[in-house]
Amino acid sequence: MSRIVVLDQFTANQIAAGEVVERPASAVKELVENSLDAGATEITVEITAGGLSEITVRDNGWGMDEEDARLALLRHATSKIRGAEDLFRITTLGFRGEALPSIAAVSKLTLKTRPAGSDRGTHLEVEGGQVLSCRPAALAPGTIVQVRDLFYNTPARKKYLKSAGTEGGAVGDALSRLALARPEASIRFIHNRREIFATPGTGKLLEALAAVMGMETARQMLPVEDISRDWLAIRGYAGRPVLHRSNRRQIIVLVNGRYVYSSLVALAVQEAYHTLLPAGRHPVAVISLQVDPELLDVNVHPAKLQVRLAREREVAGAVTRAVREALISTSLVIPGMPAGEAYAGRPPGLPSSGHRGDTRRAVQPGQGEGATIPPLFPAALPPAGSVEDFLPPESPVSPGQCRERDRYVKKDMAAAPEIDWPPAGQPCGDGLLAEDLPGYSCPVCRDGREGETAHDAPVSGESVSTFPPLHYLGQLPPTYLLAAGPGG
Numbered sequence: 001m002s003r004i005v006v007l008d009q010f011t012a013n014q015i016a017a018g019e020v021v022e023r024p025a026s027a028v029k030e031l032v033e034n035s036l037d038a039g040a041t042e043i044t045v046e047i048t049a050g051g052l053s054e055i056t057v058r059d060n061g062w063g064m065d066e067e068d069a070r071l072a073l074l075r076h077a078t079s080k081i082r083g084a085e086d087l088f089r090i091t092t093l094g095f096r097g098e099a100l101p102s103i104a105a106v107s108k109l110t111l112k113t114r115p116a117g118s119d120r121g122t123h124l125e126v127e128g129g130q131v132l133s134c135r136p137a138a139l140a141p142g143t144i145v146q147v148r149d150l151f152y153n154t155p156a157r158k159k160y161l162k163s164a165g166t167e168g169g170a171v172g173d174a175l176s177r178l179a180l181a182r183p184e185a186s187i188r189f190i191h192n193r194r195e196i197f198a199t200p201g202t203g204k205l206l207e208a209l210a211a212v213m214g215m216e217t218a219r220q221m222l223p224v225e226d227i228s229r230d231w232l233a234i235r236g237y238a239g240r241p242v243l244h245r246s247n248r249r250q251i252i253v254l255v256n257g258r259y260v261y262s263s264l265v266a267l268a269v270q271e272a273y274h275t276l277l278p279a280g281r282h283p284v285a286v287i288s289l290q291v292d293p294e295l296l297d298v299n300v301h302p303a304k305l306q307v308r309l310a311r312e313r314e315v316a317g318a319v320t321r322a323v324r325e326a327l328i329s330t331s332l333v334i335p336g337m338p339a340g341e342a343y344a345g346r347p348p349g350l351p352s353s354g355h356r357g358d359t360r361r362a363v364q365p366g367q368g369e370g371a372t373i374p375p376l377f378p379a380a381l382p383p384a385g386s387v388e389d390f391l392p393p394e395s396p397v398s399p400g401q402c403r404e405r406d407r408y409v410k411k412d413m414a415a416a417p418e419i420d421w422p423p424a425g426q427p428c429g430d431g432l433l434a435e436d437l438p439g440y441s442c443p444v445c446r447d448g449r450e451g452e453t454a455h456d457a458p459v460s461g462e463s464v465s466t467f468p469p470l471h472y473l474g475q476l477p478p479t480y481l482l483a484a485g486p487g488g
Helices: 010-018 024-036 066-073 084-088 099-105 154-161 164-180 204-211 214-219 264-278 312-329 407-414
Strands: 042-048 054-059 108-114 123-125 130-137 142-148 188-189 194-198 221-226 232-239 251-255 259-261 285-291 471-477 480-484
Touching: 024 042, 024 054, 024 142, 024 164, 042 164, 042 407, 066 123, 084 204, 099 259, 142 204, 164 188, 164 194, 164 204, 164 251, 164 259, 164 480, 188 285, 194 204, 204 214, 204 221, 204 232, 221 312, 232 312, 251 264, 264 285, 264 312, 285 312
Parallel strands: 042 188, 251 285
Antiparallel strands: 042 054, 054 142, 108 123, 108 142, 123 130, 188 194, 221 232, 232 285, 251 259, 471 480
């Protein structure tokens, strides 16, 4: 009797499902990729309890007739490739024909679909990989896949799933990467009847990024582009140095419209920032690479999350240069004066509005309904002024008049009520000597408690200051003001 046997189809499907479908996020990723390959421009993903209870994916793609719907549930049945030679020029997200049968093998699945040219659709009920029923259905063109009780027949796999919140977060991460990889498709994500995000589907990466990561993050992104090579095009966005994270999870690498994990490209992005980030921090970036398909092998990972590039070192170097150029071409210091204006003695004053507001909230010209996301910093700011222009206005200090006096007198009146204190607004040197004012020490008009007021000292025509005059240059967000003196 032979010791080697051919496994039955059910067992083979469950083994394959373990590689393709690891958790609810894996199922959602495969289903949405099928929708995108079917030409869908509107995709809605709704999950319950992190996808552990139910997953529903709706799209407006091409749809299938009954024959194709039945074939789609068979392993290695696909419309993406026709032969082995097509593996070297893959332009679709899926190509193996494993996703749908793998999901159906470990869940209770409902498939509703209708092609645009048909007057009726198809409704299939599948449980554990077995088709239970097939009947006509009335629905709009497109496909609806509903997955219930994922891993109901594989308790060992279900036992090691995380909490509903953790699994729901993983689903959101997978969808956000797909949304960034395909900004031309509108992707809507709903968890427990609450909308998490919805991308507009305009084809603009920045708008998809704003929908997924938030408007504040999108405002701090700089465009990255390098299309100088015929075999490689680099586009995307890189965050300003003020935008950083504790890990590299938000360095998102897209290759030919597919999210992939590439440590080499992520390190290339990190290298572009060099000393611009604090130690242990990592940038935020979305880098989209368009590579000649003949230089790319995507058939190296069960979930297609890793790829092989024939010229990966050249790609990494090009990414570093492109991101670096984006950083240095945009001034990371808020300009404080027009270019070419030199320091010339007394610096010019600022307009009455000054720079005291938060420049990140400055309104850009043309901003309003339909306007694109404004940059973090204005393209041009008013002429620079001195440091004094940023201080509150104060009256000049003359001999016998102290601007600090009232603040100190209020404290000392409580400490020595027996002193006949002068009224507010009067010169602090009108007959009151230091020994008459116990506890009173004015940093402007008194040198200490030697019994002599500063007003008794000789006064020259010019005020004496050990702090040199400074010319305001700009702001290094978010903390520092930069200035230069006569010596630089």
